[in-house]
Amino acid sequence: MSKNNEKYGLLINYEFCTGCHSCETACKVENKLTYGQWGIKVAKDGPRQLENGKFEFINVPIPTSLCNLCEDRVNMGKLPSCVQHCQAAVMFYGPVKELADKMSEKPLQVIFTPV
Amino acid sequence: MSKVLDYHEKHKNDWRWQEGDVTATRTTMWTGPGCHNGCGIVYYTKDNKVVGIEGDVNNPVNQGRLCMRCINYLESTNHPDRLKWPLKRVGERGENKWERISWDEAYDIIVKNVRDIQKNYGPESIVAMEGTGRNIVWQVNYLCYSAFQSPNFTLGFLSGDSCYMPRAAVEGVTNGDFFLVDCSQQFEDRYENPEWRAPEYIMIWGSNPLAANADGFFGHWITDLMQRGSKLIVTDPKLTWLATKADYWLRIRPGSDAALAMAFLNIVISEDLYDHDFVEKWTNGFNEVAERVKEWTPERAAAVCWVDKDALVAAARAFAKAECAAIHWGVAVDMAVTGVSTAQSLNSLVAITGNMDVPGGNILVQYAYGQGLAYNYGFENVPQDVAPKRLGNEYPLRQMGFGANAHEDAVLEAMESGKPYPIKMLWLQTTNPIANMAGEAPRVYAAMKKVDFCVVVDLYMTPSAVAFADIVLPAAMSSERWGNRNWYTPLRTITKVAEYYEAKSDEDIILELGKRLQPEFFPWKDNKDWYDWIMLNEATESGMTFDELQEKVYSFPKFEYRKYEKGLLRPDGDPGFNTVTGKLELKIELYEMWGLDPLPWYEEPRESPYSTPELFEEYPFVMTTGNRSYEFFHSEHRQLKLNREFHPDPIMDINADSAAKLGIKEGDWVWIENRKGRFKQRARLDQFMDPRVIRAEHGWWFPEKEAAEPSLFGVFDSNCNNLTSMCDNGPTGYGAPYKNQIAKVYKCTEENSEIMPSTQVTRLGGFPYVKK
Numbered sequence: 001m002s003k004n005n006e007k008y009g010l011l012i013n014y015e016f017c018t019g020c021h022s023c024e025t026a027c028k029v030e031n032k033l034t035y036g037q038w039g040i041k042v043a044k045d046g047p048r049q050l051e052n053g054k055f056e057f058i059n060v061p062i063p064t065s066l067c068n069l070c071e072d073r074v075n076m077g078k079l080p081s082c083v084q085h086c087q088a089a090v091m092f093y094g095p096v097k098e099l100a101d102k103m104s105e106k107p108l109q110v111i112f113t114p115v
Numbered sequence: 116m117s118k119v120l121d122y123h124e125k126h127k128n129d130w131r132w133q134e135g136d137v138t139a140t141r142t143t144m145w146t147g148p149g150c151h152n153g154c155g156i157v158y159y160t161k162d163n164k165v166v167g168i169e170g171d172v173n174n175p176v177n178q179g180r181l182c183m184r185c186i187n188y189l190e191s192t193n194h195p196d197r198l199k200w201p202l203k204r205v206g207e208r209g210e211n212k213w214e215r216i217s218w219d220e221a222y223d224i225i226v227k228n229v230r231d232i233q234k235n236y237g238p239e240s241i242v243a244m245e246g247t248g249r250n251i252v253w254q255v256n257y258l259c260y261s262a263f264q265s266p267n268f269t270l271g272f273l274s275g276d277s278c279y280m281p282r283a284a285v286e287g288v289t290n291g292d293f294f295l296v297d298c299s300q301q302f303e304d305r306y307e308n309p310e311w312r313a314p315e316y317i318m319i320w321g322s323n324p325l326a327a328n329a330d331g332f333f334g335h336w337i338t339d340l341m342q343r344g345s346k347l348i349v350t351d352p353k354l355t356w357l358a359t360k361a362d363y364w365l366r367i368r369p370g371s372d373a374a375l376a377m378a379f380l381n382i383v384i385s386e387d388l389y390d391h392d393f394v395e396k397w398t399n400g401f402n403e404v405a406e407r408v409k410e411w412t413p414e415r416a417a418a419v420c421w422v423d424k425d426a427l428v429a430a431a432r433a434f435a436k437a438e439c440a441a442i443h444w445g446v447a448v449d450m451a452v453t454g455v456s457t458a459q460s461l462n463s464l465v466a467i468t469g470n471m472d473v474p475g476g477n478i479l480v481q482y483a484y485g486q487g488l489a490y491n492y493g494f495e496n497v498p499q500d501v502a503p504k505r506l507g508n509e510y511p512l513r514q515m516g517f518g519a520n521a522h523e524d525a526v527l528e529a530m531e532s533g534k535p536y537p538i539k540m541l542w543l544q545t546t547n548p549i550a551n552m553a554g555e556a557p558r559v560y561a562a563m564k565k566v567d568f569c570v571v572v573d574l575y576m577t578p579s580a581v582a583f584a585d586i587v588l589p590a591a592m593s594s595e596r597w598g599n600r601n602w603y604t605p606l607r608t609i610t611k612v613a614e615y616y617e618a619k620s621d622e623d624i625i626l627e628l629g630k631r632l633q634p635e636f637f638p639w640k641d642n643k644d645w646y647d648w649i650m651l652n653e654a655t656e657s658g659m660t661f662d663e664l665q666e667k668v669y670s671f672p673k674f675e676y677r678k679y680e681k682g683l684l685r686p687d688g689d690p691g692f693n694t695v696t697g698k699l700e701l702k703i704e705l706y707e708m709w710g711l712d713p714l715p716w717y718e719e720p721r722e723s724p725y726s727t728p729e730l731f732e733e734y735p736f737v738m739t740t741g742n743r744s745y746e747f748f749h750s751e752h753r754q755l756k757l758n759r760e761f762h763p764d765p766i767m768d769i770n771a772d773s774a775a776k777l778g779i780k781e782g783d784w785v786w787i788e789n790r791k792g793r794f795k796q797r798a799r800l801d802q803f804m805d806p807r808v809i810r811a812e813h814g815w816w817f818p819e820k821e822a823a824e825p826s827l828f829g830v831f832d833s834n835c836n837n838l839t840s841m842c843d844n845g846p847t848g849y850g851a852p853y854k855n856q857i858a859k860v861y862k863c864t865e866e867n868s869e870i871m872p873s874t875q876v877t878r879l880g881g882f883p884y885v886k887k
Contacts, residue, residue, distance in 0.1 A: 022186060
């Protein structure tokens with residue numbers, strides 16, 4: 001959804017996503033989603049060992065077509081429920097332009113624009 | 116972005132407000148359903164029911180964040196399986212046949228039984244138990260001591276008190292205070308506090324704090340610190356997410372922690388990486404410790420602990436050379452016979468590297484505002500001639516007050532033998548021992564069946580209630596009770612915002628029963644009145660009443676670093692630590708007085724690849740248990756559809772090559788067996804586990820299955836405690852090998868699955884070993 005004609009989205013700093021499922025649960029509860037339905041879902045890769053001996057274990061929450069960026073909450077002045085409850089504090093909501101600036105600060109981030 | 120968060124800014128100083136016909140209340144969750152944290156939440160209520168819940172953005176503890184168990188609180192609190200009113204057993208134990216009774220009738224039955232047992236056997240024949248404790252950590256013991264007049268308050272057959280108490284007892288005699296990683300949790304302005312800094316290294320030992328949130332420690336503070344530059348050392352048999360992010364992962368053999376911890380000390384001391392100034396000024400017994408740990412060379416520790424030698428040496432150097440570093444330890448420390456020794460060494464490592472009570476190190480914490488009620492609260496109300504009869508009183512740490520509760524293993528032995536006296540009544544509040552806490556669960560089941568009278572106070576009908584209870588009382592959940600949280604800071608209130616049928620708060624049940632039994636010890640009008648009294652008499656440094664604190668939501672006492680320099684730790688106000696020597700006791704003088712080894716030591720687990728090599732050929736895996744999940748708190752949350760969608764079945768981890776050799780594929784159901792019994796879980800193949808180690812989940816029962824025996828909610832079918840032990844403790848009485856049994860693994864087939872463990876235990880007298 002856009003506000004003041006601005007496109008909004010979610011930035012995820014997936015370097016520190018622990019895969020704790022809080023975003024998935026928050027979305028299910030907020031949107032009363034039934035078994036098998038997800039407004040956001042964590043994709044996992046790993047753990048894998050790299051040639052240099054270090055490990056890689058990536059979690060990335062991906063919003064689905066059921067995500068409306070918590071329009072009602074945002075209109076009340078709250079954060080989207082997934083963003084607020086993210087235990088690792090790696091999710092950010094805002095205008096895509098601002099998120100893009102934030103994205104340039106460090107690697108291992110991604111922006112989603114579900115609506 | 117500015118519009119977002121307006122809501123939270125607007126309500127920053129409100130503790131309660133109205134949104135149409137919905138009331139919002141900022142308070143603390145603690146608990147049930149279970150957890151050991153105490154996060155700030157906002158309840159939304161209507162007509163005495165919770166209709167919404169979310170994290171409190173304005174609470175510095177969790178800063179708006181929550182784990183899935185709180186986010187899904189509505190499913191827990193409104194679940195149709197919740198106990199709604201008192202029940203009296205009408206069938207045989209285990210038949211799950213009940214009759215609804217009134218609270219008065221329930222209390223009358225309990226009072227009559229208590230009086231009869233007190234008269235015929237003595238009050239010591241009554242044992243009161245708690246498990247994780249919901250929000251009550253000093254109330255069940257108060258009931259036991261003050262109302263039942265028995266000294267036998269204890270935990271639900273937690274062998275060797277193996278959860279935090281070994282560490283706490285060690286810290287009691289070495290520092291006089293507990294330590295925590297400095298995550299700025301002691302400051303209201305948190306990461307902005309100018310005195311605070313992030314540890315350069317955090318060593319995480321035997322814990323997955325992200326899922327565990329143990330002992331008032333919000334696990335994801337660790338990721339906050341990682342985002343602020345902290346690096347990790349992780350000691351864990353499993354490559355957890357945190358371990359993948361660590362500079363050093365030490366894949367320890369479960370049960371060998373005490374040896375590895377001594378090797379850390381040895382490397383730091385022999386390479387002269389310790390803080391000479393701190394050691395000289397503030398510690399006791401350094402030279403003796405240095406001498407003792409010499410034998411734990413990196414080579415020897417690597418061989419015994421199955422860790423990489425180079426990683427061990429590098430990790431020890433990194434920890435010692437860091438400007439500030441801290442240890443976060445978990446229950447794996449406690450869950451070995453050598454638990455107290457591991458705790459002593461790790462505590463000493465923090466001390467000699469100069470990281471005790473400094474910014475970015477391990478801070479020494481106390482209960483906020485001096486509100487220090489614990490397991491000894493009310494013990495003075497036990498009659499003087501009865502108090503020394505406390506089971507396990509022969510252990511000096513207990514006798515001297517470093518641990519107040521009776522010894523669980525001694526309680527079990529008394530139940531089995533009738534010696535030194537018989538146990539006639541069990542009061543189980545917040546504990547479901549056969550599902551979760553009890554080692555050797557089938558043995559405990561047999562012993563509990565013999566007890567004459569048993570009361571269970573819980574949220575749901577549990578396997579332990581079905582198997583043993585004569586009376587079942589419904590407990591309130593967090594939104595339905597008044598309370599406080601002080602473990603450790605800030606001091607927080609829990610506000611009652613809802614009602615559920617006839618459920619009562621644990622404290623109200625204790626008060627109402629206490630008033631009928633020994634009214635002189637229960638002068639408080641109700642639950643809230645009791646907390647007000649606590650605020651005015653125990654948390655006096657706050658200068659607040661309960662209502663005043665409730666409106667503030669939380670309150671941080673002033674915190675100071677390096678309290679030992681400032682005379683803030685000892686009652687006499689002198690600098691130093693609150694110990695017998697006034698120093699931090701690397702060598703524990705009290706142990707020496709009591710005839711215990713005052714220095715760290717190592718002993719192989721009593722069944723292990725090295726202590727029983729022939730047995731290890733038959734049972735070729737070391738099994739660790741008890742790893743935490745995001746979905747569940749111990750045996751709780753299994754009713755919840757949402758949580759089970761994430762985690763439908765019990766899971767064991769096994770090295771992929773070891774599994775292939777046994778013909779086991781991902782997701783196969785497998786039996787895990789040793790001489791004591793067997794249980795089944797689903798295999799998850801793991802490339803990075805040691806091929807000789809397996810890891811099984813705990814706390815599994817299946818609320819969706821038949822409650823009555825022989826099924827008993829399937830409580831023994833997937834129960835890792837069919838394989839653990841009771842009465843196998845260290846010389847202090849603390850520690851038990853929950854995390855280091857040996858076992859074999861084989862695939863479940865139709866032929867080998869004819870008799871399920873629940874039937875074996877409830878109908879066939881248990882596994883042969885137990886029958887012996």
